[in-house]
Amino acid sequence: xxxxxxxxxxxxxxxxxxxxxxxxxxxxxxxxxxxxxxxxxxxxxxxxxxxxxxxxxxxxxxxxxxxxxxxxxxxxxxxxxxxxxxxxxxxxxxxxxxxxxxxxxxxxxxxxxxxxxxxxxxxxxxxxxxxxxxxxxxxxxxxxxxxxxxxxxxxxxxxxxxxxxxxxxxxxxxxxxxxxxxxxxxxxxxxxxxxxxxxxxxxxxxxxxxxxxxxxxxxxxxxxxxxxxxxxxxxxxxxxxxxxxxxxxxxxxxxxxxxxxxxxxxxxxxxxxxxxxxxxxxxxxxxxxxxxxxxxxxxxxxxxxxxxxxxxxxxxxxxxxxxxxxxxxxxxxxxxxxxxxxxxxxxxxxxxxxxxxxxxxxxxxxxxxxxxxxx
Amino acid sequence: xxxxxxxxxxxxxxxxxxxxxxxxxxxxxxxxxxxxxxxxxxxxxxxxxxxxxxxxxxxxxxxxxxxxxxxxxxxxxxxxxxxxxxxxxxxxxxxxxxxxxxxxxxxxxxxxxxxxxxxxxxxxxxxxxxxxxxxxxxxxxxxxxxxxxxxxxxxxxxxxxxxxxxxxxxxxxxxxxxxxxxxxxxxxxxxxxxxxxxxxxxxxxxxxxxxxxxxxxxxxxxxxxxxxxxxxxxxxxxxxxxxxxxxxxxxxxxxxxxxxxxxxxxxxxxxxxxxxxxxxxxxxxxxxxxxxxxxx
Amino acid sequence: xxxxxxxxxxxxxxxxxxxxxxxxxxxxxxxxxxxxxxxxxxxxxxxxxxxxxxxxxxxxxxxxxxxxxxxxxxxxxxxxxxxxxxxxxxxxxxxxxxxxxxxxxxxxxxxxxxxxxxxxxxxxxxxxxxxxxxxxxxxxxxxxxxxxxxxxxxxxxxxxxxxxxxxxxxxxxxxxxxxxxxxxxxxxxxxxxxxxxxxxxxxxxxxxxxxxxxxxxxxxxxxxxxxxxxxxxxxxxxxxxxxxxxxxxxxxxxxxxxxxxxxxxxxxxxx
Numbered sequence: 001x002x003x004x005x006x007x008x009x010x011x012x013x014x015x016x017x018x019x020x021x022x023x024x025x026x027x028x029x030x031x032x033x034x035x036x037x038x039x040x041x042x043x044x045x046x047x048x049x050x051x052x053x054x055x056x057x058x059x060x061x062x063x064x065x066x067x068x069x070x071x072x073x074x075x076x077x078x079x080x081x082x083x084x085x086x087x088x089x090x091x092x093x094x095x096x097x098x099x100x101x102x103x104x105x106x107x108x109x110x111x112x113x114x115x116x117x118x119x120x121x122x123x124x125x126x127x128x129x130x131x132x133x134x135x136x137x138x139x140x141x142x143x144x145x146x147x148x149x150x151x152x153x154x155x156x157x158x159x160x161x162x163x164x165x166x167x168x169x170x171x172x173x174x175x176x177x178x179x180x181x182x183x184x185x186x187x188x189x190x191x192x193x194x195x196x197x198x199x200x201x202x203x204x205x206x207x208x209x210x211x212x213x214x215x216x217x218x219x220x221x222x223x224x225x226x227x228x229x230x231x232x233x234x235x236x237x238x239x240x241x242x243x244x245x246x247x248x249x250x251x252x253x254x255x256x257x258x259x260x261x262x263x264x265x266x267x268x269x270x271x272x273x274x275x276x277x278x279x280x281x282x283x284x285x286x287x288x289x290x291x292x293x294x295x296x297x298x299x300x301x302x303x304x305x306x307x308x309x310x311x312x313x314x315x316x317x318x319x320x321x322x323x324x325x326x327x328x329x330x331x332x333x334x335x336x337x338x339x340x341x342x343x344x345x346x347x348x349x350x351x352x353x354x355x356x357x358x359x360x361x362x363x364x365x366x367x368x369x370x371x372x373x374x375x
Numbered sequence: 376x377x378x379x380x381x382x383x384x385x386x387x388x389x390x391x392x393x394x395x396x397x398x399x400x401x402x403x404x405x406x407x408x409x410x411x412x413x414x415x416x417x418x419x420x421x422x423x424x425x426x427x428x429x430x431x432x433x434x435x436x437x438x439x440x441x442x443x444x445x446x447x448x449x450x451x452x453x454x455x456x457x458x459x460x461x462x463x464x465x466x467x468x469x470x471x472x473x474x475x476x477x478x479x480x481x482x483x484x485x486x487x488x489x490x491x492x493x494x495x496x497x498x499x500x501x502x503x504x505x506x507x508x509x510x511x512x513x514x515x516x517x518x519x520x521x522x523x524x525x526x527x528x529x530x531x532x533x534x535x536x537x538x539x540x541x542x543x544x545x546x547x548x549x550x551x552x553x554x555x556x557x558x559x560x561x562x563x564x565x566x567x568x569x570x571x572x573x574x575x576x577x578x579x580x581x582x583x584x585x586x587x588x589x590x591x592x593x594x595x596x597x598x599x600x601x602x603x604x605x606x607x608x609x610x611x612x613x614x615x616x617x618x619x620x621x622x623x624x625x626x627x628x629x630x631x632x633x634x635x636x637x638x639x640x641x642x643x644x645x646x647x648x649x650x651x652x653x654x655x656x657x658x659x660x661x662x663x664x665x666x667x668x669x670x671x
Numbered sequence: 672x673x674x675x676x677x678x679x680x681x682x683x684x685x686x687x688x689x690x691x692x693x694x695x696x697x698x699x700x701x702x703x704x705x706x707x708x709x710x711x712x713x714x715x716x717x718x719x720x721x722x723x724x725x726x727x728x729x730x731x732x733x734x735x736x737x738x739x740x741x742x743x744x745x746x747x748x749x750x751x752x753x754x755x756x757x758x759x760x761x762x763x764x765x766x767x768x769x770x771x772x773x774x775x776x777x778x779x780x781x782x783x784x785x786x787x788x789x790x791x792x793x794x795x796x797x798x799x800x801x802x803x804x805x806x807x808x809x810x811x812x813x814x815x816x817x818x819x820x821x822x823x824x825x826x827x828x829x830x831x832x833x834x835x836x837x838x839x840x841x842x843x844x845x846x847x848x849x850x851x852x853x854x855x856x857x858x859x860x861x862x863x864x865x866x867x868x869x870x871x872x873x874x875x876x877x878x879x880x881x882x883x884x885x886x887x888x889x890x891x892x893x894x895x896x897x898x899x900x901x902x903x904x905x906x907x908x909x910x911x912x913x914x915x916x917x918x919x920x921x922x923x924x925x926x927x928x929x930x931x932x933x934x935x936x937x938x939x940x941x942x
Contacts, residue, residue, distance in 0.1 A: 064570075064574055065573075065574075066570055066573075085573070085578075086570070086573040086574050087573050087574070087575075087576045087577055087578055091574075092574055092575065093570075093571070093574045095567045095570070095571055096567075097565055097567050099565060099567040099568045099570065099571035101568060101571075101572075101586060101590075102590065103589045103590060103592075112572070112575050112585075113574075113575030113576050116575060116576030116577055116581070117576060160575070161574075161575075164575065164576070377842070377843075378760070381752055381755065381756055381760070382756050382760060382763055382769075384749065384752055385749050385750075385752045385753035385756065385769075385813070385817075386756075386765070386769055388749055388809075388810070388813070389753075389769070389772040389773070389810070390772070392788065392791070392806060392807075392809075392810040393772050393775070393776060393810055394768075394772060395791060396787035396788050396790060396791040397787050399787060399790045399791055399794055400783070400786060400787045400790060403790060470686065470689070471686075473678070473679075473682030473686065474682055474683060474686035474687075476679065476682070477675065477678075477679035477680070477682045477683040477686070478683065480675060480676075480679050481675060481679070481683070482675075487922070487926065489683070491918060491919075491922050492687055492690070492691075493690070494918070495914070495915065495918050496690055496691075496694075498867055498914045498917070498918055499694070499910070499911055499914045500870070500871050500888070500907070500910055500914075501871050501873075502871065502873055502888050502891055502892060503697070503891070503907040503910060503911070504693070504694070506697075506891070506895050506899075506903065506907065507693035507694055507696065507697040507907070508693055509895065509898070509899050510696065510697065510700060510899045510904075511693055511696060513898075513899065515707075517696055547689070547690075547693065550686075550689070550690065551690075554686075604778050605778075605780070607780070608780025608781065608782055608783065609780075610781065610782050610874050611873060611874065611892075614896070615892075615895065615896070625780060625781075625782045628782045628783075628786065629782060629874075632786060632878075638790070641786060642786065642790070645782070645783045645786055645787070648780060648782075648783065649779075649780075649783060652778070652780070656778050659778070660774075
């Protein structure tokens with residue numbers, strides 16, 4: 001976990017390591033990056049998150065030097081890096097395919113970049129050994145890439161890109177080729193290594209859980225634009241748009257019209273014949289403005305009776321139950337036909353589960369549980 | 376039963392029409408030339424029983440092979456064939472690699488067309504492709520006329536009927552065999568490997584030397600063997616494009632057989648040529664196997 | 672994404688120019704009115720007319736075609752059998768020798784193959800003519816067929832054949848109804864390869880043919896040994912035209928099939 005003191009993006013005096021200034025990148029008539037500005041600070045573990053084709057890989061390739069922006073400038077430590085070829089940048093990249101040289105051993109792969117700098121032999125050897133220790137690959141130094149496992153290959157790729165001690169390390173879907181279990185373990189290793197080396201990491205991923213786990217900040221992207229840049233908890237708890245709320249995790253959305261009731265409280269009329277919902281928001285909305293109330297399934301309580309003190313309560317029928325072991329997700333159909341998901345932790349054994357299919361239940365949540373979003 | 380037939384038919388065919396002829400060549404290479412039909416002795420007389428076979432074996436000797444070492448025509452022909460094959464293989468590699476590389480870097484939608492353009496000459500008659508150079512390289516040929524017109528030369532160059540023409544012919548006819556395996560190796564290569572090399576500090580040129588070339592090594596080796604092996608025993612190219620001074624073993628064998636009608640010596644020439652070829656063929660086979668291993 | 676550098680462009684241009692200019696010159700000069708190959712005397716189709724009136728050439732062409740059809744068909748049958756034995760035959764005595772005999776003719780110099788077959792035919796007293804050329808061509812081209820077919824068989828999913836057996840086919844029926852249709856493209860390209868090799872072959876045919884059977888390459892070779900001849904230019908042009916049309920047609924057909932397959936797959940995905 002990041003300590004609360006590491007928040008350079010909130011420090012007006014901090015100088016960012018990377019600045020994107022109104023960057024646009026076009027391939028022919030296709031706009032991959034659309035007038036985008038972004039600051040990334042030293043020692044950050046920054047995640048670019050979005051669906052495929054959102055432009056996140058293009059951002060990374062521009063940092064590495066494989067693409068140049070069509071418009072705008074990219075600064076690294078205050079210097080414009082446009083036109084500097086990839087081999088002259090203090091930036092290294094870990095490729096999605098790992099791009100390990102199949103004709104070279106693990107050792108030679110890691111030494112590859114160091115040798116390009118014409119470093120003395122002993123220095124290269126010392127650095128390679130250090131990298132092998134860091135990634136726990138000492139016993140595989142003399143194998144060829146096809147003689148080691150996928151997880152080991154991933155670590156070789158990491159060691160190779162870290163060997164030159166770059167100012168900035170780019171990771172393109174670094175765990176894309178690993179299976180779920182190994183991926184989780186690797187995520188923690190990666191955070192560990194990042195902390196040990198103090199290198200700034202920029203990771204590209206389409207896996208929101210991965211971004212939430214590793215990143216100090218996440219930039220959610222879509223169609224070449226930044227939708228929201230914030231810490232993982234803020235992205236999850238305070239999404240600024242329906243897109244972000246929907247992209248990260250599960251969410252229930254109630255579409256309606258808002259009426260301010262003062263003191264940051266709003267009434268949401270969302271369906272004929274249904275009691276209005278109540279939500280708190282620091283933002284201001286005009287009376288009658290179309291909006292969405294977004295609420296996470298784990299913040300929706302499920303009960304047989306109507307809770308007395310709930311801000312919001314709606315009645316429905318259990319349509320489906322997804323039993324996931326540690327938790328269950330109830331799909332409750334409201335009279336309007338809308339399905340609302342409510343999640344409960346299975347702290348008890350399943351035999352004692354209180355609800356089953358077709359039961360009529362109450363769903364309830366507090367006014368502060370949901371997030372009110374403009375349409 | 377059906378399996379036995381399935382194996383036996385192609386097996387017996389190859390035994391009868393590949394292996395047995397070969398044994399005959401070996402046998403005749405150990406016989407003596409004679410003015411008779413067939414023009415060599417001894418002939419195996421099975422009616423004489425064991426004694427016949429013993430007499431037959433006793434009459435065989437290595438005289439023809441000794442002859443090959445004594446007359447310097449033969450070893451000069453072997454050496455010059457080796458040299459011509461080696462040099463033209465190197466030239467084909469130099470010409471073929473940039474083409475294969477360009478093809479591998481070409482936009483995806485062009486590649487099938489480029490492939491077709493490389494393969495098309497292969498389906499065209501070999502003889503015609505060699506022949507086409509006769510009209511270009513001769514004294515009054517297109518090339519000389521062009522160079523005269525440009526003013527580069529003031530007298531036509533003698534190219535046809537020299538070794539230069541043989542080199543051109545070999546490079547031209549075997550170029551597709553060099554391009555295809557190299558292209559296959561380059562096409563398989565992941566472009567991110569080059570990007571990784573550049574990312575780690577290589578310039579374009581060093582990335583090419585340190586990554587592209589080693590990774591296309593198997594294609595280069597395969598291409599070189601595919602050119603070298605047939606070039607060594609080549610007959611058509613030296614006899615159409617080469618001059619009387621062009622010595623290649625395929626031509627020598629042909630003349631020994633058709634002009635001199637010395638079958639035992641022709642056979643001995645063939646046996647030695649084959650022995651020379653065994654080395655590159657085995658090496659080639661090993662390279663192919665290694666490559667298949669690596670792909671698994 | 673790939674952009675061709677000037678180096679790539681130059682090497683591709685020069686390379687393909689080198690491959691094609693000689694043939695283009697040949698084609699152009701076949702329409703030359705002059706007997707002297709090097710002097711351009713205006714457009715004429717005269718040599719085509721002379722070629723078509725030349726009985727010796729027509730005979731040779733007919734012999735060549737007969738030999739090519741017979742040997743490539745025979746080679747396809749034998750080569751497919753050999754491929755099946757190599758890939759599916761399992762272990763049997765002499766397997767190493769068998770695979771050696773399959774691969775050796777591919778790298779054997781033609782002069783040696785020709786010489787050895789000739790010595791065989793003389794040894795067994797077989798008169799040299801069309802039959803001996805067919806036998807010779809079948810022997811070396813069956814090896815090419817077997818290489819082409821066995822590379823297809825090697826990637827063939829065995830479970831397809833097993834499914835056919837499971838559904839009640841005999842082994843022969845499974846081969847005819849399932850295996851053969853799937854490997855058919857490889858068998859066809861094997862046949863085409865064998866056909867082309869036979870049409871093309873000069874050296875082996877020269878050794879194994881007798882005075883009664885002259886093939887086109889033998890005829891061409893004896894004509895061009897003396898120098899460039901406009902009739903041969905015309906003949907070459909006809910042969911180049913046939914091959915070009917054939918190769919382009921084949922590639923268009925395979926491209927159309929590919930496009931159709933992609934479209935079907937897309938339609939299937941969309942439902």
